[in-house]
Amino acid sequence: MSNLTFDEGINRVNVRTAGIIRRDGHVLVVREDDDDFVCLPGGRVQRGESSLAAIHREMMEELNAEIEAPQLKYVIENFFWRYGKRFHEFAFYYEVEPPAHVPFVIDGVCQKGEDDGKELSFEWVPFSANHLCRVNLHPIAMRTRILSLPEAFEHHTVVDPEY
Amino acid sequence: MGIDLSFKSPGARFNVRCAAIIKHEGHILCDNERGVDFSFLPGGRIKRGELSADALQRELSEELNAEIVVRKPLIVAESFFSLGSERFHELAFYFEVSRPKNIPFVLDKDCHRHDEGDSSFFFRWVETSPDAMAQVDLKPGPLHKHFVDLPKAPLHVILEE
Numbered sequence: 001m002s003n004l005t006f007d008e009g010i011n012r013v014n015v016r017t018a019g020i021i022r023r024d025g026h027v028l029v030v031r032e033d034d035d036d037f038v039c040l041p042g043g044r045v046q047r048g049e050s051s052l053a054a055i056h057r058e059m060m061e062e063l064n065a066e067i068e069a070p071q072l073k074y075v076i077e078n079f080f081w082r083y084g085k086r087f088h089e090f091a092f093y094y095e096v097e098p099p100a101h102v103p104f105v106i107d108g109v110c111q112k113g114e115d116d117g118k119e120l121s122f123e124w125v126p127f128s129a130n131h132l133c134r135v136n137l138h139p140i141a142m143r144t145r146i147l148s149l150p151e152a153f154e155h156h157t158v159v160d161p162e163y
Numbered sequence: 164m165g166i167d168l169s170f171k172s173p174g175a176r177f178n179v180r181c182a183a184i185i186k187h188e189g190h191i192l193c194d195n196e197r198g199v200d201f202s203f204l205p206g207g208r209i210k211r212g213e214l215s216a217d218a219l220q221r222e223l224s225e226e227l228n229a230e231i232v233v234r235k236p237l238i239v240a241e242s243f244f245s246l247g248s249e250r251f252h253e254l255a256f257y258f259e260v261s262r263p264k265n266i267p268f269v270l271d272k273d274c275h276r277h278d279e280g281d282s283s284f285f286f287r288w289v290e291t292s293p294d295a296m297a298q299v300d301l302k303p304g305p306l307h308k309h310f311v312d313l314p315k316a317p318l319h320v321i322l323e324e
Contacts, residue, residue: 002172004177004252006170006177008166011165011211011212013168013170013211015254047172047175047177047252048175048243048250048252050241050243050321050323051241051321052321072319075239075319077214077215079212079214086212088165088168088211088212090179090254151316152316152317153239153317153319154317155236155239155256155317157214157215157216159214
């Protein structure tokens with residue numbers, strides 16, 4: 001199945017899902033190869049696949065984790081630049097219980113993985129906006145949305161200043 | 164402004180839409196295209212680079228000739244269905260919208276008409292009772308109950324046909 005990613009020139013339309021995995025004041029982030037930014041674990045939704053099916057699949061692929069009852073917290077229409085591309089992204093963020101087998105080690109990389117030929121390095125980072133800025137969490141919209149999560153989900157539209 | 168968010172692959176299409184829930188005195192405003200045997204809510208495709216709420220204002224300005232106030236997002240729906248020979252995967256953003264002042268509240272006949280190229284669209288107030296809504300075959304069917312009683316908090320639904 002193909003990903004919901006549609007490129008035309010520098011424009012990219014993208015549908016993504018990601019997990020907000022919190023534990024003791026920290027959130028699990030992932031770095032691909034030696035990128036100078038980190039993301040929440042997750043990936044692209046495929047054609048014909050719901051965001052819910054996608055979060056289950058991505059957590060299995062990236063963390064080898066069978067997750068239970070992920071809770072949708074945000075649907076974000078997000079407009080930003082990355083990799084020299086102008087993104088229009090629809091992102092579904094689910095709160096996911098921390099998988100028991102992911103070690104809670106908070107000084108440096110806690111787990112390695114691989115996805116699509118890319119090396120993944122997972123880290124627990126304190127989830128204050130300050131810390132998430134310091135580790136350069138992308139998209140920027142998520143730096144201020146992890147500390148406290150809404151009861152039900154919220155639909156937000158975020159346009160980065162440079163978009 | 165960019166292209167419409169509608170992407171075709173062999174036998175399949177991915178679409179991103181916005182739609183308006185416009186209610187007035189126990190009725191909801193429905194849109195019917197000539198030659199199409201079901202109804203839908205006013206709205207249309209979002210364009211690349213366009214916010215969903217802006218897209219809705221643009222669409223309703225075209226369709227209803229109305230300046231509308233988008234009140235709040237109510238439903239995000241991921242839908243999977245077939246139409247003709249195509250398999251659809253659709254993201255839809257539903258917003259609560261106030262009744263545009265220029266759209267008369269008349270019943271039992273069309274309250275507004277809009278022509279676009281060769282297509283004609285007819286708008287009608289439909290009573291939000293199960294019987295009345297079944298008669299117009301308003302899509303998507305599984306959302307009827309939420310159109311009748313608007314969700315208190317935003318709702319996320321996955322609709323598999």
